[in-house]
Amino acid sequence: MTEFLPKSEIALIKALAEKKEREIQGRFIAEGKKLCLEALHNSMDIEYAVMVQNPNEEVLAVAATLYHHGVNVYTVGDAVFERISNTQNPQGILCIINKVETNSQTPTECFLAFDSIADPGNLGTIIRTADWFGIHTFVLGGTTADPYNPKVLRASMGSVFRSNFIITSHLEVYLDALKEKNNSLELYGMTLEEAHSLSSITHSAHQWGLIVGSEAHGISEEVQSCITTKIHIPGHGLAESLNVGIASGIALYHFSLLTSQ
Numbered sequence: 001m002t003e004f005l006p007k008s009e010i011a012l013i014k015a016l017a018e019k020k021e022r023e024i025q026g027r028f029i030a031e032g033k034k035l036c037l038e039a040l041h042n043s044m045d046i047e048y049a050v051m052v053q054n055p056n057e058e059v060l061a062v063a064a065t066l067y068h069h070g071v072n073v074y075t076v077g078d079a080v081f082e083r084i085s086n087t088q089n090p091q092g093i094l095c096i097i098n099k100v101e102t103n104s105q106t107p108t109e110c111f112l113a114f115d116s117i118a119d120p121g122n123l124g125t126i127i128r129t130a131d132w133f134g135i136h137t138f139v140l141g142g143t144t145a146d147p148y149n150p151k152v153l154r155a156s157m158g159s160v161f162r163s164n165f166i167i168t169s170h171l172e173v174y175l176d177a178l179k180e181k182n183n184s185l186e187l188y189g190m191t192l193e194e195a196h197s198l199s200s201i202t203h204s205a206h207q208w209g210l211i212v213g214s215e216a217h218g219i220s221e222e223v224q225s226c227i228t229t230k231i232h233i234p235g236h237g238l239a240e241s242l243n244v245g246i247a248s249g250i251a252l253y254h255f256s257l258l259t260s261q
Contacts, residue, residue: 002063005050005074013050013084013096019146022099028148031086031094033062038158040069045098048072052081052092059092066095086150099148105166106181107137107209110255113187115171115213115223116142117244123147124155125245126212131159133252138163139209141171141223175209175226187211189219189227190247198231198251204258210251215244 013029015021022028027047030039039046049066051059053075063073081090112130117123123145127138138147145152147165156163168174179185186205189195190212211227213219219227233242233250242250 002051002067002073002075005076005080009074010076010080010084016096017086017150019149022146022148027096027098028153029084029086029094029150030097030153031150032091032154033058033093035153035158036062036066036093036095038161039095039097040066040071042158042161044095044161045100046071047096047098048074049093049095050074050076050081050084051094052090053077055092062093071095087154106178107139107164107166107207109137110135110207110259111137111139111209112248113139113171113175113209113211113223114141114144115211115219116217117144117212117214119215120145120149120151121155122215122243122245123149124152124157124160126248127152127156127163128159129245129249130252131156131162133256135252136163137166139166139168139171139174141168141174142220172220172222172226175211175223178209179226179228182207185209185228187226187228188251189213189224189230190232190251191219191224191227191230192232192241193230195230195232198233198254201229201231201254201258204255208255210248210255212244212248215241 016029030036049071051063067073112135147160153160184205186208188210211219233247
């Protein structure tokens with residue numbers, strides 16, 4: 001079922017830890033049993049898989065599943081696998097996946113827009129939460145983390161594979177253009193200042209976008225100018241703010257209730 005991974009690939013895989021190299025190579029790493037199977041089940045373009053030379057039964061079962069679906073599986077020694085792994089406790093299997101460019105740059109459904117969400121754990125968590133509520137389109141603006149960052153992939157638990165990403169360096173320009181195309185588009189922005197309570201939003205437009213900013217800086221002034229309705233989540237305790245992933249989840253739950261009415 002397997003053969004040893006060519007030495008020429010080892011350095012290339014190791015380099016995929018960096019965003020720039022992922023862009024140059026046009027591929028990324030999905031590491032661990034769950035992410036490998038999620039990539040397969042979501043019809044990702046898996047170039048090949050790599051597993052340790054002496055895998056446990058669970059890893060061997062995943063490798064067998066990949067192989068039976070036409071994926072070449074290579075082996076490497078433990079030391080080499082640790083070199084190419086991005087986790088502290090490697091599970092012993094990973095997949096190299098080719099990026100697939102999305103054709104549409106205009107959302108056809110409700111979406112989330114990220115204004116410089118730089119923390120990969122937060123980004124992955126929000127993507128996973130949005131997937132739970134049926135949201136699969138994301139606009140990544142400013143310094144938002146790369147969705148194919150290994151930490152984003154792990155935090156999303158595979159939801160990245162069901163997502164459409166639109167990447168723009170100037171989020172405010174992109175959102176203004178969307179509003180020109182669709183003047184009924186509602187753009188909600190999560191802020192702490194001069195905002196409506198989330199519970200006061202009792203109906204939603206046919207299509208809406210939820211803009212989320214970083215925990216450190218919030219939504220930039222330029223992007224705030226695009227918001228049609230500012231919202232916030234009232235609190236009654238002493239914490240300064242909510243984690244951006246938690247706040248996004250609460251807002252998405254509220255909007256999901258409005259959609260189901």
